[in-house]
Amino acid sequence: MDAREKTRIQQAFKEKIDYDELMNCTRCGFCLPTCPTYIETGRNEVHSPRGRIALMKGLVDGLIEPSEEVKQSIDMCLGCRACEPVCPSGVKFGRLLEQARDAIYQSHHRSLPEKIMKGIFFKNLFPYQNRMIGLTGLLGFYQRSGTQKLAQAIGIMKLFPESMQAMEKVLPQVPKMKEMKQRPRHIPPLTKERKQRVAFFSGCLMDTMFMHTNDATIQLLQYAGCEIVVPETQSCCGALHGHSGELDQAREMAKRNIAAFEDAAVDYIITNAGGCGAFLVEYDHLLKDDPEWNGRAQAFCAKIKDVTKILIELDFHKLPLRLENQIVTYQDSCHLRNGQKTFIEPRQLLEAIDGVTFIEMKDADRCCGSAGIYNIVQSEMSMQILDYKMEQATKTKATTIVTANPGCLLQMKLGIEREGLSENMEAVHIVDYLLAAYEQANFEEAATKVISSR
Template identity: 55%
Template sequence: MANTTTELQKTLKIKLDYDQLTNCMRCGFCLPACPTFKETGIEAESPRGRIALMKAAVDGVMDPSVQFEEQMSHCLGCRACEPACPADVKYGQLIEQARDAIEEHTTQHRGWIKGVRSIVFKQLFPHQKRMKLLGKGLRIYQKTGLQAVVRKTGAVGLFSKQLASLERILPDVAGTGIVEKIGTRIPAKGQKLGTVGMFRGCLMDMLFMETNYKTVQLLSEAGFEVIIPETQNCCGALHAHSGETSQAKELAKNNIRAFQEAGVDYIISNAGGCGAILVEYDHLLHDEPEWKEGGKWFAERVKDISSILLEKGRLLTFNQGKTEADKVTITYQDSCHLKNVMKGGNAPRKLLSSLKNVDFIEMKDAGSCCGSAGIYNVTQPEMANQILDHKMENVNATKAHYIVTSNPGCLLQMKLGIDKHADNKQMQAVHIVDFLYDRLAKNVERDI
C-alpha cells in the first residue's frame, strides 16, 4: 500500500494544476453551495476540504490513502462551488485531474468492478452501434413480458435495491435511434435562419429518442436546418468524470471531426451533462497543440436547446389552452452542469414562464443537485438518496403538476423522487423539450 500511495502522489504532482490549488483562499463561500457538505457538515466533504486534501498530498504533507480516494469519489461534480468562488478556482478541473490520477493507481476496484468499467467506458459508450443494440435489448425486455416477470420476482433487488428502484422508472425504450427515425438532414420550416448540428448523445438516443425527435422538430420550427452527423459518438462526460481522461479525449476528437465536416453554425445539446463537457472541449484538449483550434471551434458553437430557441430562433407559438381547467402548475429543476458550467439556467425559465395557462412556481434551492450526477446515484446511492429526499421536500412544497428539467439523468432522478416521495402521485417529471413540443400550436409532424 505504501508503494501505491507513493506512486499516486507522484502522479498527482504531475496531473494537478498547482496554480489552481493555491488559488483557493479557504474563504468558505463554496461551503453552502456544496451538496455533500450541506448533508454532512464535514469539512472534507466540501470543495475547500477536498482541495486542501489534494494540496496536502501533492506537498507531501499526507499520503493519498484509501480515505483520500473515497473522499474524491464522494464529490458529485455538480460544480455549484465554481459560481460561488470569488477566486474563480476551477474546481471541476481539479477533481477530474485527481480522479484521473487515482484511476491509474487505485486498489479499490475489485476484479468485477474493473470488468464493468472496461465494458461501460471502453466497449459500450464509445460505440454507437453497440448502444443501439443495448437499446434494442431493452425494448425486447420491456415488450416481451420479461420486465413484468423481473419486477414480480424482485430479481434486480437481489443485486441492488438502488438498481431495482431505477429499473421501476425506466422509460419506454424506442429500440431505434434518431438517425434511423428521420435521417441526418432535416430542413428548416419557413425561412432558414441557420444550420445547426444536433448532438444526439448516448443515453438520450437510446432511452429518450422521442425527446431527440422533438428537439429536431422544435429547431426546424424555429427556422433551423438540422444536421445530425452520423459519425458522432459519446461526449465523454462520464469518462472524464470517472478518471478515464484519455478515452474522453479520443471521443472529443472524433466529435470535433464529425461536426467540422458537417459545417454547422451551432452545435445543439439537449442534455446539460453532455453540454458541459462539449463546451469545454478546448480545455480537455489544451495540452494537445494540434487540437487547439479544433477544440476552440467546437466549444464556441455549443448551445443548449433552450438558449438557441430563445436567443437565435424564430418565435414559436404555443397552444394557450381552452379553459381555466387546462391550467397547470410547473416547477423547474436545474441541471447542475447547464446552470453552473454552461450558464444556461435563465433560458429554460424564460421559455416556461412565457407559456399561457402555465403557472410557473420557482422551487426552493432549484439549483442544488438532485443527486443523479451521471452515475453517482448508482455508485453512491446512500448520499444520492439523502440529497433526493431533501429535494423532494422542496418539490412537494410547490404542489406542481410537472417537474421540468433539461438533463436525462436529472429526469430519471426526479421520476425516482416522485415514485418514492411525491405527495401527489399524479405529478410528472418531463424534459423541457417534451413539455414545449407538446404545447406547440403549429402543425408539426407527430408520427412517433
C-alpha cells in the same frame, strides 16, 4: 493501500494536478453553503470544495499520504460545480476534481467489479453507437415482451437494492432497434425562412434510451426555423469518462467529435443534455496540451449552444404555446447552469406557456443527486440528497417537474416513485414539454380556423 500504490498516487498527483489552480483557493469558505455533500454530512469540512482542495494540495506537497479516507472524499464529490459561480477567485474546481480522479484511478489497484464495469461500459460500449443501440434494443425487448411485468410479478426485482427497483420502473419506453438505426441526417426547417443552419449533437444515451426526446428537440428546432444536420460519425461526449478518472479515453472521444462536426458548415452545435453540453464546451481545456487539436477544439467549443438558448434567440417563446391548468417547477441541470451558464432561458420558455403556472422551487440550483453514475456508486448519499430535493418540489404543489438533462430526469422520476406521487406528479424533459405545448396551441388554433370557416 500498500506503499507502492501510495507512491504511484502521490507521483500522479504531482504530474496531473494544476498546482496554480490549487493555489487560487483562498479558503474563504464562500463555497461551503453551495456544496450538497458538505451540508448532508453535517458540515464536514473534508467533504467540502475547500477541504478537497486542501487534501489535493497536501498530496502534491507530500504533507499527507494517500489513504482510503482521501479517496472517499474525492469519490463522494458530486462534481456539480455549484462552488464555481460563487468562488471570488474563480477556481475551476470541476477541472481539479477530474485531474484528482485521473491521478487516483490510473494509479490505484482496481477491484474486479470496477475493472469489469469500466472495461465493458467505458471502453467497449459508450464509444460505439451501434453497440449502444444493440444493448438498448435488449432493454426495449425486455419492456415490450412482457418480461418486465413477469419479473416484477414474481419478485425478481426485490433481489436488487430499493433504489434500483424504483429506477427500473421509471426507465423510459425504449424505441425499437429499427427506429434507432433510421436517424435522418439532414432535416429542413418547417418555416418559410431558414433562420439558422445548426448541427445536432445527438449523444449516446440520448439517441438510444431517450431517442423520442431527441426527436422532439429536432422538431422544436424545425419549428424555430432551423435547418439541422446530424453528423453520422459523432460519438459519446466523454463526460462519464472524464468525470470518472478516464481522461485519456475522454480525449480520444473529443477528437472524434471535433472531426465529425468540422465539415458540417453550421452556425451552432446544439445540445439538449446539460451534462454533455458542459463537457463539450470545455474540449479546448481537455486538449490544451495537444497543439494539433487545441485550435480545432476552440473552434468547436465556440459553436456549442443549449437548445433552450437558441429557442429564446429565435423567439420560439413568442409562438403560440399552451397546456391546460398545470403547475410546473424547474430543476436546474447542474452542468447546464454551472458549466454552460444557462438557467434563465429554460424559465423564460416555461413562463411563456399559456395555462401553465410556473413556481420556482427552493434550491432549484442544488444538485438532485444523479451526477452521472453517482446514484449507483454513492447510492446512500444520492438518495439523501434526492429526499431533500423532493421535499422542496412537493412544497410547490407542482404537477410537473421539468429538467434539461437525462440523468436529472431519471432521478426526479425516481424521487416521485419513492415518494408515492406518481398519480399526482410527473417529470419531463423540457423539450418534450415545449413540444406538447406547441402542438396543443397550434391544434387549437387550426381547429378554431376550421370552425370559423363554416
